[in-house]
Amino acid sequence: MVPGRWIGPARFPFPQGTEVGEILPKGSEVAPVKDSPLPRRERKKLETKEKIFNAAIELxxxxxxxNTTVEEITEKADVGKGTFFNYFPRKESILNYLGERRMMAIQEAFYENIPEDATIEETLRRIFEILARENEKEKPLVKLIVGEILKSRESLKEEAHAGQLFFKSLLEALIARGQDQGEIKKEFKALKLAEILEGVYFSSVFKWLDSEEDRSLVEDLSEKIGILFEGVRQK
Structure with missing residues (x-):
């Protein structure tokens, strides 16, 4: 994961060479092209950032x-405060980085988990499944992050908004491609369908976080996407 350009395979809905700043929050990192090894220096930087991140999340x-201080994080990660601030300008940035990792997981799906001949519906289902499984792995942590975002933390809200913008742009691009390929009805605007899907995702996550029941977020989202596609799928 190195700073640079967002590069995806041909079926990825953003053009090869798309600037990170056009889609992702400023300063975000993206996954390298598959089979392109990281230079040693970049690999070392990523290892240090991950070490700080993992120490912070554990605390x-x-x-x-x-109740967790930067000093405690640096002590646990065995790095200096200067090193910490080289990677994370403030403590809240650690939570933002977790969101970036979700975006990376989506891109990785296009490399390894989504077949070349997958329909747009299958692709969207797989993306939502990946995100849901990531959330299910860390429900208490996701709940913590959402709680912090909902508080008056402007820096977190800005980063969260940037992440939502990326997510909606991805959905819109995929839906538009589905319309061009005759899979999705053209009578609906791609942006509006993307906003509906985005709303379905976030409302489902919030409801899941608030529930004490052992509900499957993966199954819930899959069922809702199926209902939506019953109405927009080109017969």
Missing amino acids: FRKKGFE
Whole structure:
């Protein structure tokens, strides 16, 4: 995962060479092209960032976000404060980085988990499944992050908005491609369908986080996407 350009395979809905700043939050990192090894220096930087991130997340789980200090994070990660701030300008940036990792997981899906001949519906289902499974792995952590975003933390809200913009842009691009390929009805605007899908995703996540029941977010989203496509699928 190195700073640079967002590069995807031919079926990825953004053009090869798309600037990161056009889609992702400023300063985001993206996955390297598959089979392109990272230079040693970049690999070392990523390892250091991951070490800080993992140390922070472990402390957040034990003590909570508010009660964890930067000093405790650097001590656990065995790095200096200067090194910490080289990678994370503030403590909240660690939570933002988790969101970036979700975006990376989506891109990785296009390389390894989505067949070349997959329909747009199958592609969207797979993306939502990947995101849901990532959330299910870390429900307490996701709940913590959402709680922090909903508080008056402008930096987190800005980053969250940038992440949502990427997600909606991805959905819109895929839907538009589905319309061009005759899979989705053209009478609906791609942007509006993307906004509906985006709303379905976030409302489902919030409801799942608020529930004490052992509900499957993966199954819930799959069922809702199926209902939506019953109405927009080109017969």
